[in-house]
Amino acid sequence: MKKSPQIKGTLHSTSSSSEAPTYYECPDCGFLSADARFGAGEIPCPHCHASGDSRRVFPPDRIRRLDSRIRHYHEVGESEIVVILVETFLESTLEDIIDRILASRGADVKVREIVLDGQRAIGARIGRLFPHLTGEEFEEAASEMGFREFPRRWRKIRQARNSFIHDSPFKGPQETLDKKMADEAMDLLDQSYKLFVLMNNRFVADGSHGRTHPAGK
Numbered sequence: 001m002k003k004s005p006q007i008k009g010t011l012h013s014t015s016s017s018s019e020a021p022t023y024y025e026c027p028d029c030g031f032l033s034a035d036a037r038f039g040a041g042e043i044p045c046p047h048c049h050a051s052g053d054s055r056r057v058f059p060p061d062r063i064r065r066l067d068s069r070i071r072h073y074h075e076v077g078e079s080e081i082v083v084i085l086v087e088t089f090l091e092s093t094l095e096d097i098i099d100r101i102l103a104s105r106g107a108d109v110k111v112r113e114i115v116l117d118g119q120r121a122i123g124a125r126i127g128r129l130f131p132h133l134t135g136e137e138f139e140e141a142a143s144e145m146g147f148r149e150f151p152r153r154w155r156k157i158r159q160a161r162n163s164f165i166h167d168s169p170f171k172g173p174q175e176t177l178d179k180k181m182a183d184e185a186m187d188l189l190d191q192s193y194k195l196f197v198l199m200n201n202r203f204v205a206d207g208s209h210g211r212t213h214p215a216g217k
C-alpha cells in the first residue's frame with residue numbers, strides 16, 4: 001500500500017482538492033481503498049482477502065456530481081450556498097456511515113430505516129446512535145483517526161448554517177455566511193471523505209460477518 005502514490009495523495013494532502021477523491025469498495029466486506037490496483041481487481045481485498053472483479057467506485061456518481069457543483073459554487077464565491085450544501089452533505093455522510101454500520105451488523109433495510117427515522121436529529125445521531133453502535137464517542141473515534149478538530153469545526157459550521165437559516169429567538173439570525181466560513185466548509189468536505197473511509201474500514205469492514213453488500217441498496 002505504501003507504494004501507491006494515489007493513496008499518498010488522497011490521505012495526506014492538506015490543501016483543498018479540485019474534485020472528490022476516488023476509492024474502491026470490496027463488495028464482500030465493504031472495505032474501501034484508494035489503491036488503483038485494488039480497484040482494477042489486480043490484488044485481493046486486504047481486509048477479507050476476497051479476489052475482486054466487481055469493485056465499485058466510491059463515492060458514487062451522484063455524490064461526485066453534488067461535490068463538483070459545491071466546488072463550482074465555491075469558485076464563484078457563493079459562500080452561503082457552499083456552507084448550506086456542505087452541511088447537508090456532511091449530515092448525509094454521517095447517515096451513510098451509520099447505515100453501513102447497521103448493515104454490517106446484519107440489520108435489514110427495514111430495521112435501518114426505523115433506527116435512522118427514530119433518530120433524525122444530527123446531535124442525537126452523533127451523541128447517542130454512533131456511540132451505541134460503535135462503543136466509542138464520535139469525537140474520540142475522529143481523534144484517533146487523526147481528525148481531532150473535525151467534530152468541533154463541523155459543529156461551528158452547523159451552528160452558523162442554523163443561525164443563518166432560522167430566525168433564532170435567542171441570538172438573532174446570522175446575516176451572512178462569509179468566504180472564511182465557506183473555505184472552512186470546503187476543508188471539512190475534503191476531510192470528510194478520508195474520515196468516512198477510515199470509519200468505514202474500522203466499523204463497517206471490521207464489523208462484517210459474511211454478509212454481502214454492506215450498503216445493501
Ligand SMILES: [Zn+2]
Binds near residue numbers: 028029045047048
Ligand atoms: Zn473485503
